Amino acid sequence: MTFQSPKGTYDLLPPASERVLAVREALAAPVRQAGYGYVETPTFEDTELFKRGVGESTDVVSKEMYTFDDKGGRSLTLRPEGTASVVRAVLQHNLHNGQLPVKLWYSGSQYRYERAQKGRYRHFWQVGAEALGAEDPALDAELVALAWRGFASLGLKGVTLLLNSLGDQVCRPVYRAALQDFLRGLDLDEATRARIEINPLRVLDDKRPEVQEQLEGAPLVADHLCAACKAYHEEVRTLLTALGVPFTDEPKLVRGLDYYTRTTFEFVHGGLGSQSAVGGGGRYDGLSEMLGGPALPSVGWALGVDRTYLAMEAEGLLDEAPAARVQVYGVPLGEEARRRMFLLVEELRAAGLRVDMAFGGKGLKGAMKGADRSGARFALILGERDLAAQAVQVKDLTTAEQTEVPLAQVSDVLKGKLQ
RNA sequence: GUGGGUGUAGCUCAGUUGGCAGAGCGCCAGGUUGUGGUCCUGGAUGUCGGGGGUUCAAGUCCCCUCACUCACCCCA
Numbered sequence: 001m002t003f004q005s006p007k008g009t010y011d012l013l014p015p016a017s018e019r020v021l022a023v024r025e026a027l028a029a030p031v032r033q034a035g036y037g038y039v040e041t042p043t044f045e046d047t048e049l050f051k052r053g054v055g056e057s058t059d060v061v062s063k064e065m066y067t068f069d070d071k072g073g074r075s076l077t078l079r080p081e082g083t084a085s086v087v088r089a090v091l092q093h094n095l096h097n098g099q100l101p102v103k104l105w106y107s108g109s110q111y112r113y114e115r116a117q118k119g120r121y122r123h124f125w126q127v128g129a130e131a132l133g134a135e136d137p138a139l140d141a142e143l144v145a146l147a148w149r150g151f152a153s154l155g156l157k158g159v160t161l162l163l164n165s166l167g168d169q170v171c172r173p174v175y176r177a178a179l180q181d182f183l184r185g186l187d188l189d190e191a192t193r194a195r196i197e198i199n200p201l202r203v204l205d206d207k208r209p210e211v212q213e214q215l216e217g218a219p220l221v222a223d224h225l226c227a228a229c230k231a232y233h234e235e236v237r238t239l240l241t242a243l244g245v246p247f248t249d250e251p252k253l254v255r256g257l258d259y260y261t262r263t264t265f266e267f268v269h270g271g272l273g274s275q276s277a278v279g280g281g282g283r284y285d286g287l288s289e290m291l292g293g294p295a296l297p298s299v300g301w302a303l304g305v306d307r308t309y310l311a312m313e314a315e316g317l318l319d320e321a322p323a324a325r326v327q328v329y330g331v332p333l334g335e336e337a338r339r340r341m342f343l344l345v346e347e348l349r350a351a352g353l354r355v356d357m358a359f360g361g362k363g364l365k366g367a368m369k370g371a372d373r374s375g376a377r378f379a380l381i382l383g384e385r386d387l388a389a390q391a392v393q394v395k396d397l398t399t400a401e402q403t404e405v406p407l408a409q410v411s412d413v414l415k416g417k418l419q
Numbered sequence: 420g421u422g423g424g425u426g427u428a429g430c431u432c433a434g435u436u437g438g439c440a441g442a443g444c445g446c447c448a449g450g451u452u453g454u455g456g457u458c459c460u461g462g463a464u465g466u467c468g469g470g471g472g473u474u475c476a477a478g479u480c481c482c483c484u485c486a487c488u489c490a491c492c493c494c495a
Contacts, residue, residue: 004486059493063420081495110495115420117489126495191492208491256494266495277495304495333453366447368455383453397455 008114008122015322016309020125023312024107024305026154027127030146036105036129041085043109047075052290053084055258057198064112066122078111081257082128083284083300084291090132091293100133101298107305118273119307128281130300132288137232140263140283140299141239147267147279147301148245154308155317159278162250162266163240165233166201167225168285172261175224176200186214201254220251229262236263259284263299269307271314278311279303324375327418330357331367333383341382344392344410351411353418371397378414 005011012020032038047067054061066078079085086104089095095102107127114120129146131139144161151159167175183196183203188211195203204215225233240247247265255264264282272278281301288296312318328348332341341357348355356374358367364381371379381393381402392410395402396417405413 007486064493112494114493115491116487117491120494124495128495202493205493207493272495274490275494279495302495307495331454364453365449365451365455370455372455379455381454385453393454395454400455402454 006122008116010121018322019318020305020309023154023309024125024127027147027150027303027305027308028105028107029153030149031103031105031129034103034142034146036103036131039086039089039104039106040108041079041082041089041106043111044076044078045085045088047077049084049088049291050077050080053087053259053287054081055199058256058258060112060256064114066111066113080112081110082106082108082126082302083130083257083259083287086128086130086300087132087287087291087293087296087298090296091288091291096133096288096294096296101131101136101139102133103129103131105129117275119275119304119310121306124307125305126302127305128300128302130298132298132300133296135232135285135297137235137263138239140236141243141245143281143299143301144236144240144247144265145243145245147281147303150303151267151278151308154312156269156308156311156315158269158271158311158315160268161245161247162253162268163237163247164250164253164264165221165225165229165236165262166254166260166264166282167221167229168261171224171226171229172221175219175221178219178224179204182218188214199258202256204252205254205256215252218252222249222251232262255280255282259287259290261285265301267303269311269314271311272307273310275307277304278307324377326354326356326374326376328353328355328378328380328414329371329374329376330355331364331371331379331381332358333364333381337382337384337387340387340407341380344380344382344407348411348414351415353411353414377418380410 047065050065051061056062060080065080068076070076086106090102090104105128108125109123110126111123113122116122129143131143148159148161166172179200180196183200188196192203192206192211203211204218206212206215237247250266253264253266255266260282262283262285264280266280267278268276269278270276279301281299283297283299285295285297287298288294330341330345332338345355345357356376358370362370368379377397379395379397381395386392386404389404390408391404391406393402394405394410394413
């Protein structure tokens with residue numbers, strides 16, 4: 001082999017690729033149904049957008065970005081997440097000057113320079129949704145519910161929703177100081193102590209048992225929320241409960257990006273190896289201003305397409321044989337029949353059937369194998385005898401039953417049989 | 420960035436104290452000159468990840484290196 005896919009990336013091939021495509025569509029379906037509009041943004045942006053938007057203190061920005069200079073000397077970065085780009089696009093095109101909230105969804109590749117392992121790759125796919133320009137707990141609840149429905153529609157049973165509030169500009173600084181006081185008294189390694197000063201909330205997210213033990217008794221955001229944040233969070237919880245969306249309060253859920261405020265949530269699953277999140281998001285009321293825009297309180301999420309696929313695999317939802325590629329498969333015998341079959345196949349496709357035929361001059365046996373492997377219900381066998389009779393042999397591959405059908409009627413007959 | 424595991428046919432893998440490169444599946448052909456899936460028979464395919472070393476002899480032992488993979492860290 002001369003080349004292989006770059007480290008940390010992988011190819012999606014049939015039949016798995018078809019299923020991933022279906023996962024992507026299923027995750028997007030609820031938001032589309034809810035009236036969110038589709039947005040596509042470039043896969044690379046001005047590096048500064050992510051530094052300002054995602055936050056210089058995050059690992060994503062400090063060590064996981066694919067950054068390069070283009071020939072014009074601009075520093076560009078392959079997007080490590082989608083929200084900053086969407087906010088940038090909204091501000092650039094003044095979508096927020098219209099009716100609010102602006103509701104958008106997207107689907108695409110994201111890139112992070114990390115050591116790959118199960119469920120974590122340098123190139124991965126997300127479906128995301130954002131509702132910008134409204135401070136309304138119902139919007140938070142709506143988005144959470146739409147994501148929840150996406151997972152449920154795929155048959156997933158093991159997804160758990162974790163919910164928390166990070167407070168706002170009023171109460172977060174107070175909490176942050178209290179947390180820092182607590183953390184400074186702990187026995188932690190140097191990197192973690194440095195994190196206390198830069199982004200203390202993320203220390204709560206440390207998975208190491210020796211760290212988690214010490215975090216017993218740490219001050220929690222929930223106890224420091226101001227009245228407004230507390231009321232807001234209670235309303236989100238009430239609405240989710242009313243919708244029947246089950247959630248678990250997770251006071252230590254902080255998430256890794258700097259822009260989150262108030263509501264944060266994460267959908268976790270146990271089938272992803274060492275990873276746990278199949279999706280996550282929250283409110284980011286200050287992001288627009290960080291990017292030079294007006295106040296634009298917003299909420300959104302991103303769901304991992306490939307991680308959702310892994311979760312489905314872990315639940316055994318992908319065990320059944322994949323769907324047949326086509327319904328009908330042409331088996332021509334000889335040159336004359338091959339030309340006629342080529343036309344017939346196109347005719348049947350135009351009539352709405354899924355059809356393939358044997359290519360490459362295979363013999364009858366080889367062509368029939370092709371028919372079998374295509375998953376087609378019917379094989380159409382066309383040789384000189386049939387051409388002379390202006391007919392084709394229609395063979396039901398499930399029963400081996402074969403009937404002769406006039407060429408002029410094949411389309412109608414097949415459509416009848418396949419209904 | 421750090422640590423563990425694994426690299427042998429297209430795929431999954433076996434290969435003993437160092438002694439002729441293997442199996443299953445898949446693929447191709449034939450059995451059936453106009454019939455697949457089952458069955459039978461036959462066939463093709465190897466830089467044993469790469470380089471170096473030890474040895475009469477290395478897939479096997481040693482060193483280096485690369486890749487993959489899992490985990491830490493972090494996140495979707």
